[in-house]
Amino acid sequence: MGRRPKVFQEERLMAIQALIDSRGRVRVEELAETFQTSLVTIRKDLRQLEHEGRIIKAHGGAISKAAMSAHVTFEVRKTKNKTEKQQLGEKASELVAAGDVIFIDASTTTAEMCPHLRDVEQLTVVTNSIEIAYLLGTTACCNIVVMGGTVKRETLAMFDLETAASFDRWRFDKAFFGGWGYSVKDGLTDLPGIIVHQKRQIAARSLVKIALVDSSKVEKGSLDTVIPSKDLDYLITNADVEPSFLNAMQRLNTQLILA
Template identity: 35%
Template sequence: MLQAERHQKIIELISKKGSVQVEELATLLNVSLMTIRRDLEKLKQEGRIDRCHGGAIIKKEVPYTEKQTKEIEVKQKIAEGCIRLIHKGNVIYLDAGTTTYEIAKLLKNSTGLTVVTNDIEIARILLSSNVNLILCGGTVQKSTGSMVGAIANQMMENMRVDIAFMGATSIDDQFNVMTPTMDKAVMKYNICKNSKERYLVVDSSKFGKQAFIKINHLSDYTAVITNKAFTRDEIKMLKEMRITIIPVFVD
């Protein structure tokens, strides 16, 4: 069995059971304990799993409070770039996340806008603003402060917006946009499908990593707003795939 096949089997097993032990994987896949340990370490480095004593568990969402403290200056610069794309009368979707939270902070004094979001913290900050605010219903994912599940998905499937500012857990080497859970993947896909313009707002730390579920591809977005410094080979790929990048520079 090739390494890629083994990795896929490991992810499938962990997803079904929640956790697996090294010995269990070695027996099921008919390989050595050392091979399994190397596989798990690689999957951990890719951000697809977390290690636990003697085995591995599925990658969990990073808590909202922890994400808020990371790359804060970059997120603020990305938010400033996003504001220039918004016009009076727009219906805007702000995806759950700390970069979109920075966009919300800049919209507090705006008028003539409608903001739709599935992020409780974004809704909270816009409660005292002049924007028309619509909070997506659903099950509350408490660790991230976002609304998810069938109700949220159904609501967004039937809604149309002018501009969607979307986040992502990771973008792999082929520029696929990834997220840890199926619920979020379905919702994000529906929002992108139902938006006239869609912008992916991500800092450089999100690139070159994997997550469990693919949402879509960078080429599915109007543009990607990021501080990522792409290599020469990556720039060539971006041009071939007709992906537009709006660069953000931080002093």
């Protein structure tokens, strides 16, 4: 009898890991409700799973190792769903007008906008991406402003508190964001940390907020919301999304653009 609690705990740990792996990331509250146990117990379980190298703990919950692997290198992510990303980039570029001051987020999807901006007159692009600055510098005649900071190798982006503070002087006509996922419930989401804080600051300084999310990331929740659904002006995704998602989007003010 004395060994039963340990058996039950291991069964719960396996079930928790399976749930995290299937969803990519899960909040502590969701786990406590699913397994009918306390937040304290779930946090203890997550510490154990992280200690064993089975998941990655994050603020408010946990992330699967598989989800994190999708963010390992810029070059790997750039080739994933390449055609779909190109379609989104072309659609997004149609929203850019002459004389705009825009922000383009460091993302392999938003980077696909660059070839389509070469003929936009008097355009100013602010970015935190080395890759996007390079692509625009070789294909377009726009003014390019690169935010400073520490380069993150996985994304070729610059993210730190110093960079975030430098956004104070900017006001953007439009801001184009990538992200880890989008869901009707959570909005545009990304990995926890300074990246989310910085994106929120940019969104607050933008008249129009636009998210580019390929269909593989639709209805994929995350731990941290960048822009809630109610505050997002446009969502650009691929036409092969589920009909149930299209129906849910009709209840929002967000304009859905299918590529």
